[in-house]
Ligand code: 5GP
Ligand code: MN
């Protein structure tokens with residue numbers, strides 16, 4: 672499949688590279704690496720994410736350099752669209768309005784991917800889409816500099832929780848080592864993502880801890896962030912920190928769920944598991960997607976009802992175990 676994609680890239684003049692809404696590190700890394708790499712290869716490119724970029728990712732200079740908004744997508748006609756790290760068309764926001772007119776390639780590592788492109792390279796064995804992008808650029812013989820290497824490493828580092836999650840396999844270390852050899856600066860990535868928290872985030876965590884609820888002998892933990900909770904600290908919805916990781920880190924917890932209100936009455940539900948629970952199944956049933964240990968969905972149901980439905984589904988799985 673990679674070779675087929677390389678052929679399509681060679682044929683195209685202008686290429687749009689688009690990522691998913693609610694961008695994360697793998698998303699910005701995959702979009703900017705492919706955009707920059709294909710520019711080096713001699714293509715006209717435009718990188719698009721149809722959503723606001725969270726503050727901690729704006730730190731990366733390459734975001735401002737290579738990622739544009741949807742207005743730019745409309746202004747830049749392209750004969751090929753490459754979608755990265757997005758498992759379904761709704762995840763690319765308004766970019767899906769352009770699908771009708773152009774050829775669409777999807778490169779992604781989510782098992783829940785709905786194969787919505789004309790050509791789909793979907794492989795859940797990759798820990799990050801950034802590694803698949805690396806293979807495309809290598810197939811085109813793009814010569815990496817330190818900037819491209821750092822950009823590309825960002826997605827591998829963030830999607831593996833900085834080489835801690837169960838998706839951290841030999842290939843992750845091989846790809847990371849190769850990028851470091853090419854000049855990637857891992858400490859720049861860790862400093863921007865991990866060592867850069869506004870104090871307000873910790874204050875909000877205090878409130879999230881106050882709202883925690885435990886179920887099934889403390890194996891399930893849930894909490895929420897409502898708009899009034901972030902307004903108090905002047906935090907924007909796009910900058911709600913990933914507290915679901917803090918909840919999962921608790922001793923004995925198998926499943927952690929955060930209900931984050933992103934706009935009035937609309938919650939993004941972030942789910943994480945530790946050892947065996949497949950949260951992607953529940954996310955998929957609820958109209959979202961993701962990976963076995965990290966998945967999510969959005970809903971406009973009232974918070975209490977949403978919590979009840981989600982908990983019921985989680986508890987069912989525990990009962991069947
Ligand atoms: P997070 O909880 O950090 O938002 O997302 C965890 C994982 O689930 C990521 O891999 C993300 O791509 C996926 N995910 C989160 N929300 C959605 C959603 O609404 N739809 C789909 N298809 N995937 C999602
Ligand atoms: Mn992602």
Ligand code: MN
Nearest residue numbers: 697756800830
């Ligand atoms: Mn990813």
